[in-house]
Amino acid sequence: MTAVLKRLLRIFLMLVLAASVVGFWKREEIQRLMAVNSLFSEEKIVQNFSHMNEAFLTVALPRGSGPTWELPYGPAFDLPEGADAWIKERKVTSLLVMQDGQIRFEEYYLGTAPEDRRISWSVAKSYLSALLGILVDEGAIDSLDDPVVKYAPKLEGTAYEGASIRNVLNMASGITFDEDYFDRNSDINRMGRVVALGGELDDFTASFQNTFATPGETWQYVSIDTHVIGMVIRGATGRSVAELLTERIIQPLGLEYDGYYLTDGAGVAFVLGGLNFTTRDFARFGQMILQNGVRDGQQIVPADWIAESVLPSAPTPSGKMGYGYQWWVPIGAHEGEFLARGVYGQYIYFDQPRGVLIVTTAADRKFRDPGINEENIEMFRKIAQSL
Template sequence: MSAALKTHPSIPRPALARTHLPRSEDFLLWSPCLQSYGYRIVDQLFATRVIQRGQDIRPTPRGDELELDYEHQGQPRSVEAFMDRNSVAGLLVIRDGEVVLERYGLGLRPGERWSTMSTVKSMTAILVGAAIRDGAIDDIDDPVVRYLPQLRDSGYAKVTVRQLMTMSSGVGWTEDYTDRASDVNRYSKSLADKVPGGVLRMLQAVPGLHAPGTRWHYNTGDTYLLGCVLCAATKRSLSEYMSDTIWKPCGMQDDAFYTLESEDGQEIAGSRAGMSLRDMGRFAWLIASDGVMDGQQVLPAGWVEKVAERAFDIPRDFHPSRLSLGLTGYGFGWWLTDDGAMMAMGHSGQRIYVNRAEKLALVNLAVYPEPRYVNAQEHDRDAELHSFIRACR
């Protein structure tokens, strides 16, 4: 037998302890147990960039503990029942600038970062006002191609910055979380594979479907491009701009992060950032107080009011949560109710509620099961959250 054909016994190797991580490309399809683990370790699954806190941490004013029981569908419930029934990882209520309720579950602890999901869309939209104030963006009706000329031959050729913020680009993007072939799941896989420029190439290929500005259609790609516009206009990374514009002036307690499309690549402006519960609460309170924090005008005067202007009505058949939470309109990245409240909405139960008139803010971090894991006994979790919010008012 020739030397080339000789076989050698395998060399034994000692068994090593290793940590198994869930598949990042299945991020929008995980089972509930994987969600409750994976939403705490997003920075181990995707490329990320830190949103740095400043040296001065704003103390969290504490009010009297909110002694709250609420009623849902005729049944009395407690805060503890609310958290158990709805798989809540974090719950924070702020009244008149004071934290009156702060609870943790599912192993989440103070200071740990949980996935924002799409609530970060609303946060990113807030930065546009700062970019206008800073002279980086001239006008929200500027065409996107002014800042991103590589889109001139795409379905975004005639879309404006305003239309990105109001989800009215008119492109034929599919936001179906249950379909692996949908645009949003292909986008998610590109992030998992950390493909440089992969998301932008996807968006360059999405065709125009309707005239820009004529129809509302939920589109994570629109907010991705909004982040690209902000970076091109300010000539800074989105993480840096968020840090200097909001995180440091508001005295945030913890570093946060944006997910990136690839290692050292573009931030994902519209999904899966990581933030602590308390800092999400601080952000919510900044909005509830019209951009003022401790007497300092952090956001341009009047910008929150502008953000809360209704641009489109939400179709009644869009999603069950639209009816369950009383959401009827969409502004600049924020969902709106008929009574003047605003909400930032994220996949699988991430919710930020702001009522400026009542000086009330609430953050809910949770694990709502994906559609294929929903059983016949599953209750309407958003309807119960709505009952809880009403009891806090």
């Protein structure tokens, strides 16, 4: 073997060794990135959505030692015509229907089970809104019209410089942010990779410099606005969102199982979509909201805040769904009809006058197809009207 070949071989072996060392050192990050890349694949999505803690860093949301809020079973009923086909087409994994505090229907599909802690996706935004309402009522935050930088100074000099808390609650910050879930290089997918690789979401949020509209002028759904709400809460209280949510909402609800948040590498909760609970425990939160923030005589979330939150106060386009403080209002909604909504088919639907609450989890890879959201809401309405 010539000296040149020996030298090339040594270089090759050194590169292989270096790659092995880096691979071992970064193995968890690499595993998480691989998990993210296959998270929504057709053959894995249902399993993944019930086991997000196997792919991401997490923080526990313990239920505490108090008694479970029992949800009694009421008279069973048959789902309306077309529901079975809808469940199959929309890849529904669980469906729970409550009326007047009683479970009228509960079923699990595609191999899921009642004890599965399913990912909420953007349903988590409505939980954060409820927590913010508690803190506003307690005086930890002076006004919704305060600039976000008052509580989150890391955002000074960024695209959020001129935005108020109300602006980000309404998804009207005016920040330029690409929420295309099917574009690998979109901002929302870059955010997902920050979480998967153990980066810091605060740094990611502070990197945005561009706006397309004056804050409060135009509505555009950008999930990063919800992360800013989390930054405001942490800045105002000096505590983590996970601790506050557990103390003020989770434990007072009397959940059946512990839940968890996905987190970034700094342990900061992925507040815009990282909650994981069982379907019945999502229903416990929903039932408390349906009852204007009350559970067993205890006011958990201020009733006035809930009423204000679910009004279509955001500057959404005419003829489109309304938006409040991280809650959706369907087109043609009657008073007391609103919902929390997450990608891939996660919903908590409310019809307060009828005393109806509907929780669905799903793994619907066609959730963005035209008319799907409207189809889902119409099915919820049919179910509510058939009780």
